Amino acid sequence: MGLFLLWFLFGIGIFIQIIYLLVIFGRTAFYKLPKSGGSTADEEAVTVVVPAHNEYKNLKVLIPKLFEQDYPKYDVLVINDRSTDRTKRLLEEMMAIYPRLRSVTVKYTPSHVTSKKYALTLGIKVAKSDVILLTDADCIPASDQWIRKMTQPVRTQDKVFSIGYSGYERVSGFLNKWIQFETLKTGLYYLSFALWKAPFMGVGRNLCYRRSFFMEVKAFKGIWHIEGGDDDLFVNRYATGKNTAVVIDPEANTLSKPKENWKEYKVQKKRHLHAGKYYRGEDKRKIGFYALSHALFWIGGLGLLIYFGLEGNWERFLIVFGIILVRSFLLLGIFTSASKKINGSKVPANILINDFLYLGYFWVLGSVSHQSKDIQWK
Known part of the structure; x- marks a missing residue:
């Protein structure tokens, strides 16, 4: 049951992630700059x-x-x-x-x-x-x-x-x-x-x-x-x-x-x-679906790597690792292209590391900010 749940979380996560990266973020990454008027x-x-x-x-x-x-x-x-x-x-x-x-x-x-x-x-x-x-x-x-x-x-x-x-x-x-x-x-x-x-x-x-x-x-x-x-x-x-x-x-x-x-x-x-x-509720969901799928992807993926690693099932371990690797290259490609379109410059350093750290940033700081009452401009 635990293994099935990990596969389920991982599968849902990677599916939604690919949709966001290619279909949504791809609109910026593949955007054609208009001719200067x-x-x-x-x-x-x-x-x-x-x-x-x-x-x-x-x-x-x-x-x-x-x-x-x-x-x-x-x-x-x-x-x-x-x-x-x-x-x-x-x-x-x-x-x-x-x-x-x-x-x-x-x-x-x-x-x-x-x-x-x-x-x-x-x-x-x-x-x-x-x-x-x-x-x-x-x-x-x-x-x-x-x-x-x-x-x-x-x-x-x-x-x-x-x-x-x-x-x-x-x-x-x-x-x-x-x-x-x-x-x-x-x-x-x-x-x-x-x-x-x-x-x-x-x-x-x-x-x-x-x-x-x-x-x-x-x-x-x-x-x-x-x-x-x-x-x-x-x-x-x-x-x-x-x-x-x-x-x-x-x-x-x-x-x-x-x-x-x-x-x-x-x-x-x-x-x-x-x-x-x-x-608006629909706009919260636009952000929330990506954040949730991002968490499911990493929780499910790391859980499967640990499970198959402990079991010594290196064939399945490599399958999961390969999927994570493919998603990482896709993420890097989308961010690189988007950075060139938006900034005209190279992608920021440590993209893949920061993508993983985003888990803590969004869920921890986001939760604290949601409940905070000491928000200030200056």
């Missing part, structure tokens, strides 16, 4: 919105980068959210240098709402343009074509949402290798399902939508009280296969500074994973 004389104006809380050092780098963009009609709006550092003085100095830079200062946050959503709402309300392009203060555009490419579906294809990818700088150390892997995996989830006309999330570090739609649905109505979710929960509520487009292009990415220690990373991921608690 030229500029037009009547390109719609864009407002780049940057929420910032004590981001003096990051804004000092970001703001000049934003004004290197090759796009004719745009302004930059920085939302100074209760900053106590030199952010205000920096913005005043920068506005004297860059006429298209504006700022909004948030002095307090009402008790019934979360700080970042409140700050974003105040900023978006006074944005000059209907096309809003969001990023964070610790991000920089990957190229001078970022505005043009990220906003193109909203400006020219009558889309409400344009979902992009935001990666992290590569530095040495195991934590960074893990961040690269987990970020690429998350990107595979939401980009692939959006390509399948079933979008369920986006990241606020690289997200575009129309201000008029934001105001029409009354901003973050229904999710004001949830810390985080200003990006993924907003997309989860309102994005559809018809009103949403995906932008997969290395030139349309943003690049963020990675967390430098496990404590900061844990705070960040708890916030991200906690928001998933409020996804």
Whole structure:
């Protein structure tokens, strides 16, 4: 009975894994990059919105980068959210240098709402343009074509949402290798399902939508009280296969500074994973089926290897090991191809090791985040 159960778990796991890797993640891995379109004389104006809380050092780098963009009609709006550092003085100095830079200062946050959503709402309300392009203060555009490419579906294809990818700088150390892997995996989830006309999330570090739609649905109505979710929960509520487009292009990415220690990373991921608690049921299942099949695959596979190894049944041991090996090569191939399409770069290191470690990450940290009540933005 125990042997049958192990085979059953292993079989179900590998079956679902192959479906996800080839049919779903394959949409990103085998995606054909569109031909670059030229500029037009009547390109719609864009407002780049940057929420910032004590981001003096990051804004000092970001703001000049934003004004290197090759796009004719745009302004930059920085939302100074209760900053106590030199952010205000920096913005005043920068506005004297860059006429298209504006700022909004948030002095307090009402008790019934979360700080970042409140700050974003105040900023978006006074944005000059209907096309809003969001990023964070610790991000920089990957190229001078970022505005043009990220906003193109909203400006020219009558889309409400344009979902992009935001990666992290590569530095040495195991934590960074893990961040690269987990970020690429998350990107595979939401980009692939959006390509399948079933979008369920986006990241606020690289997200575009129309201000008029934001105001029409009354901003973050229904999710004001949830810390985080200003990006993924907003997309989860309102994005559809018809009103949403995906932008997969290395030139349309943003690049963020990675967390430098496990404590900061844990705070960040708890916030991200906690928001998933409020996804629609069907979207929870999109993530859950992969995570469950991933666990069944490894539990069943390792269980069979141990069983046949102890029995000395090396023929069946090699069959199971061969199946695991095939799935590993398939995973590596999909991730390698997807990384080239998304980032224009090689796949992150330690993919196969991190794939195994993902078991603990998802089930342990995910469970803790689901129950946590100490979620915070800053």
